Amino acid sequence: MTPRPIVTFDGVTKVFGRGSTETRALDSVSLSIDPGELVAVMGPSGCGKSTLLHVAGGLEAPTSGQVVTCGRNLGDASVAELSSLRRNDVGFVFQRLNLIPSLTAVENVMLPLELDGMNRRQARMQSVAALEEVGLSGHLDRYPDDFSGGQQQRIAIARAITGTRKVLFADEPTGALDTLAADSVIDLLSSLARDRGTAILLVTHEPRFTAWADRVVYLRDGSVVDEAVMRSYASAADLASGDHDTVSPA
Numbered sequence: 001m002t003p004r005p006i007v008t009f010d011g012v013t014k015v016f017g018r019g020s021t022e023t024r025a026l027d028s029v030s031l032s033i034d035p036g037e038l039v040a041v042m043g044p045s046g047c048g049k050s051t052l053l054h055v056a057g058g059l060e061a062p063t064s065g066q067v068v069t070c071g072r073n074l075g076d077a078s079v080a081e082l083s084s085l086r087r088n089d090v091g092f093v094f095q096r097l098n099l100i101p102s103l104t105a106v107e108n109v110m111l112p113l114e115l116d117g118m119n120r121r122q123a124r125m126q127s128v129a130a131l132e133e134v135g136l137s138g139h140l141d142r143y144p145d146d147f148s149g150g151q152q153q154r155i156a157i158a159r160a161i162t163g164t165r166k167v168l169f170a171d172e173p174t175g176a177l178d179t180l181a182a183d184s185v186i187d188l189l190s191s192l193a194r195d196r197g198t199a200i201l202l203v204t205h206e207p208r209f210t211a212w213a214d215r216v217v218y219l220r221d222g223s224v225v226d227e228a229v230m231r232s233y234a235s236a237a238d239l240a241s242g243d244h245d246t247v248s249p250a
């Protein structure tokens with residue numbers, strides 16, 4: 001049975017500004033992402049990659065078109081529904097980690113849950129489970145500065161997947177990491193998709209990460225210009241040589 005997509009874009013346009021300052025960041029984008037799928041989003045600077053993530057996660061409203069994330073139509077979702085989506089269903093990770101240096105790893109993961117009104121015991125339980133999923137269960141009480149850059153990004157990922165979140169939006173999560181640490185973070189994202197069923201939308205400038213992706217979506221000037229279905233983990237070299245299945249957007 002075909003899984004029900006966890007994110008669907010149907011003819012989505014996002015315009016910033018008006019008149020002479022108008023920017024069409026997304027232009028009639030249609031795509032969908034299934035549970036457990038790792039989709040890489042690539043394209044030149046300013047083509048709309050971050051905007052795609054922000055609109056999919058309810059941080060920005062579409063100007064027109066329909067966005068459905070985790071069963072919610074974001075176009076007519078109330079403020080309360082959007083905030084529930086961000087609290088319970090989706091997570092974000094960025095290049096900037098925003099970890100608080102004076103809090104331990106587990107306290108950093110717990111913080112948003114507690115700010116959200118969850119009691120301390122439950123917040124700790126969920127945070128310990130998330131840190132276990134990212135391979136840091138033995139380091140709960142260490143401070144961010146005690147970790148390498150790659151491990152710090154793992155803490156940020158744990159914070160983004162607590163509870164039953166079904167989608168992770170990752171915007172250049174390895175931008176500040178060396179090659180080895182970056183590969184290990186992408187490895188982790190790939191295993192979260194495979195083993196936990198988390199759908200992952202990964203914005204990246206790194207062609208080599210396409211080797212971990214199930215699908216690659218190429219944006220230019222706000223439009224999807226190409227999609228590559230990566231079967232059996234084709235390598236970036238295969239991609240460059242055109243040895244992949246290309247699906248032209250509708």
Ligand SMILES: Nc1ncnc2c1ncn2[C@@H]1O[C@H](COP(=O)(O)OP(=O)(O)OP(=O)(O)O)[C@@H](O)[C@H]1O
Nearest residue numbers: 016017023024025044045046047048049050051052
């Ligand atoms: N809040 C905003 N207000 C006005 N314009 C914006 C806003 N956010 C994005 N834009 C514009 O929309 C376009 C797409 O921006 P976006 O950040 O989505 O691109 P990107 O592909 O993620 O770029 P990069 O790879 O450089 O991060 C750009 O022209 C950008 O200047």
